[in-house]
Amino acid sequence: EVQLVESGGGLVEPGGSLRLSCGVSGFNFINYEMQWVRQAPGKGLEWVSYIGSSSGTTIYYADSVKGRFTISRDNAENSLYLQMNSLRAEDTAFYYCVRGIVGDYWGRGTLVTVSS
Amino acid sequence: QSALTQPASVSGSPGQSITISCTGTSSDLGTYDFVSWYQQHPGKAPKLLIYEVTNRPSGISNRFSGSKSGNTASLTISGLQAEDEADYYCNSYTLRSTWVFGGGTKLTVL
Numbered sequence: 507e508v509q510l511v512e513s514g515g516g517l518v519e520p521g522g523s524l525r526l527s528c529g530v531s532g533f534n535f536i537n538y539e540m541q542w543v544r545q546a547p548g549k550g551l552e553w554v555s556y557i558g559s560s561s562g563t564t565i566y567y568a569d570s571v572k573g574r575f576t577i578s579r580d581n582a583e584n585s586l587y588l589q590m591n592s593l594r595a596e597d598t599a600f601y602y603c604v605r606g607i608v609g610d611y612w613g614r615g616t617l618v619t620v621s622s
Numbered sequence: 623q624s625a626l627t628q629p630a631s632v633s634g635s636p637g638q639s640i641t642i643s644c645t646g647t648s649s650d651l652g653t654y655d656f657v658s659w660y661q662q663h664p665g666k667a668p669k670l671l672i673y674e675v676t677n678r679p680s681g682i683s684n685r686f687s688g689s690k691s692g693n694t695a696s697l698t699i700s701g702l703q704a705e706d707e708a709d710y711y712c713n714s715y716t717l718r719s720t721w722v723f724g725g726g727t728k729l730t731v732l
Binding site for chain 1: 625656658660662667668669670673674679711713715719720721722723724725726
């Protein structure tokens with residue numbers, strides 16, 4: 507069974523940092539591209555970042571997070587990460603880990619709240 | 623990157639068919655066939671319904687179908703059921719090697 511489980515969310519002050527993790531199981535992680543998608547409470551979906559399969563050298567970011575967020579992967583640990591720096595109130599959202607470019611599997615999300 | 627344009631809400635009665643439109647530009651779904659549709663029930667993660675414009679993943683009912691013409695993609699749900707009441711989002715790859723979602727459409731089954 508394919509599973510994606512996000513962790514690392516929480517309350518952080520503006521300007522602070524958080525590192526999200528996504529542990530996966532049930533499929534050969536190294537062979538899959540991965541993405542992060544977020545959703546502010548009560549709002550729509552927003553694409554955040556993409557990382558290519560295998561070595562993950564191909565990486566893309568939404569303009570809204572470029573220069574502040576860093577996506578990475580550890581294939582040995584079957585894990586996807588999102589390092590978030592210089593957090594702003596508008597980054598408050600549920601963050602979902604998503605498999606592939608078509609998004610055939612999603613985690614349940616982890617809530618990041620940026621507030622003083 | 624501007625969001626794709628979807629109607630805020632649509633409604634239909636059980637058994638009827640409805641269509642949700644998703645309008646983009648020549649910089650996204652007008653150029654690429656990497657168009658997906660997702661269903662999201664309250665408090666749940668999104669679920670993939672359609673990928674690459676017309677393809678259904680295994681396990682998705684054939685009541686859901688997708689199409690595209692020019693800069694507009696569409697999701698059609700036939701034989702509406704109460705369980706179809708949810709939010710629906712379209713998504714497309716873009717010329718800038720990014721992805722963009724539509725604003726979402728709330729489907730009400732009357």
